[in-house]
Amino acid sequence: MADPGEAKPLELSRYCVPFTPFAGRLEDASICIVSTAGIRTRDDKPFDTEGDTTWRVIPAEAEAKDLRYDDSHYDHGCVDRDMNCVFPIDRVRELAAEGRVGGLTARHFSLGYSQALRELRATTIPALVREIDRERPGAVLLTGG
């Protein structure tokens, strides 16, 4: 008799590390920045700093000085003067201009602060990862707060 447990789909163990080898050259790769620092464009809806499972889109041409953050969990001494400290969009654009990376994807993304881990895992992250995939990035650069 079959073990009833056999019907359950296998899940990735936390001990297993998913790993996609990087193919090609950095000089050809378009970089997508994904942050959890609560970054948004000036005119976009602010994050709820007490907990927010939505994300914001930041266009490739956005300049760091025109971005805002909504956060009450990390030190703001750096971002108050230079948003590149957590969301280095000017720097990646410079690296692209210098030919050291291929370019930037059209859209970049930021989440805000959230402890709703179940919702993040079940809903938010799968939906956000699908959006990231639509950008066809050569590589994704992740930054926290």
Add this chain to the structure above:
Amino acid sequence: MQRSIEMIGISTVVVTVEPEETRQARPPRALAPRGFVAGHTLGRPGDATLQKRILMDALGLLLGPARPGEVIEQSFD
């Protein structure tokens, strides 16, 4: 999130200021600038040279040997 992105076939690297926490999440590739704190992931405000150095070292992990699950701690003094 990093693991989910790798699972659909996209290479990733994270720059983290919380190496212990990140290590527990078993990251595909991670760089931890030593001594930096949350909010200062890329170092000092306005220091474009340092910020780009950190970025290139992080992106450089894409080209190096696979060290899945490890967090590479590095000083940027």
